[in-house]
Amino acid sequence: MADVVAFKALQAQIASDLNQRIANHQAAVGRRSMVAPAVSGQPLNILSTGDSWFDYPLDGPLPGQTDIIAQLPALLNPQPQILNLAHYGLATTTLLGTAKREMLVEQLNDADNGKFDAILFSGGGNDLAGDLFRFWIRSTLQQNDDPATATNQATFADIIGIVTAAYEDLVSIRDAYNLAVPIFVHGYDFAIPDGRPAYCLGPWLYPSLKDRGWMTGLTPADLARGGAVVKALLVQFNQMLVELAGRYANIIVVPTQGTLAAESDWANELHPTPAGFGQMAAKFVAALRAQFPGRG
Numbered sequence: 001m002a003d004v005v006a007f008k009a010l011q012a013q014i015a016s017d018l019n020q021r022i023a024n025h026q027a028a029v030g031r032r033s034m035v036a037p038a039v040s041g042q043p044l045n046i047l048s049t050g051d052s053w054f055d056y057p058l059d060g061p062l063p064g065q066t067d068i069i070a071q072l073p074a075l076l077n078p079q080p081q082i083l084n085l086a087h088y089g090l091a092t093t094t095l096l097g098t099a100k101r102e103m104l105v106e107q108l109n110d111a112d113n114g115k116f117d118a119i120l121f122s123g124g125g126n127d128l129a130g131d132l133f134r135f136w137i138r139s140t141l142q143q144n145d146d147p148a149t150a151t152n153q154a155t156f157a158d159i160i161g162i163v164t165a166a167y168e169d170l171v172s173i174r175d176a177y178n179l180a181v182p183i184f185v186h187g188y189d190f191a192i193p194d195g196r197p198a199y200c201l202g203p204w205l206y207p208s209l210k211d212r213g214w215m216t217g218l219t220p221a222d223l224a225r226g227g228a229v230v231k232a233l234l235v236q237f238n239q240m241l242v243e244l245a246g247r248y249a250n251i252i253v254v255p256t257q258g259t260l261a262a263e264s265d266w267a268n269e270l271h272p273t274p275a276g277f278g279q280m281a282a283k284f285v286a287a288l289r290a291q292f293p294g295r296g
């Protein structure tokens with residue numbers, strides 16, 4: 001019973017937070033409509049949604065936003081107006097489940113939000129990681145100790161199929177709104193399975209890699225082997241996004257993989273440090289500037 005009460009309280013808090021973001025966005029859009037555009041161009045109006053890479057509430061020892069979306073306003077000039085519907089901890093299947101889908105459609109079509117120039121989406125990471133991660137990899141005995149062949153292609157194809165369907169649903173929502181509005185997506189980066197949790201959450205990768213025999217500890221050799229397994233999975237995930245962009249119009253894959261080169265760029269197994277998120281935000285800035293010259 002206590003868990004049910006806590007869950008309902010969390011859902012109520014999330015709803016309250018999102019409603020406040022919507023109210024703030026609409027107020028800002030209203031204020032900007034009353035003034036002349038900036039000299040360098042009209043500020044971008046962006047809708048973002050997704051997981052903790054767009055909504056990460058932990059920054060060092062105290063709570064504080066450090067995600068990609070939180071850093072974009074300081075990097076773009078004129079400063080964009082962003083309605084962020086992302087929330088940490090949600091899988092792609094939840095992000096585009098019925099309730100979240102209805103909210104996304106409603107906000108896209110609410111005239112008080114203004115006309116959106118772009119949609120930014122972060123999803124898929126939570127589907128691949130966590131306790132289920134072990135299902136996407138085979139044991140060392142099955143694959144002759146070669147990390148390049150560690151992926152269980154049959155089970156991985158199942159989860160990638162579900163994630164792909166969720167992305168395609170997002171595309172259909174965008175198409176119904178305005179086919180000309182680009183969707184920016186990304187393939188995360190090559191996470192380091194070093195067993196570091198995010199406070200009371202995680203670790204997500206190391207337990208499964210140890211269970212499957214790819215890691216026995218946290219030596220440099222272990223980290224290299226485990227990291228190679230993770231990289232192989234993420235490369236396939238990114239390829240799915242590239243193929244998606246080849247099938248549908250105005251899908252832009254932001255090239256984030258290979259950006260975070262050092263372990264110090266990561267706060268834990270799945271999330272960059274504030275500086276690491278800054279590097280990721282810079283990739284989105286470059287993609288937005290290329291798509292909208294003079295407006296970022």
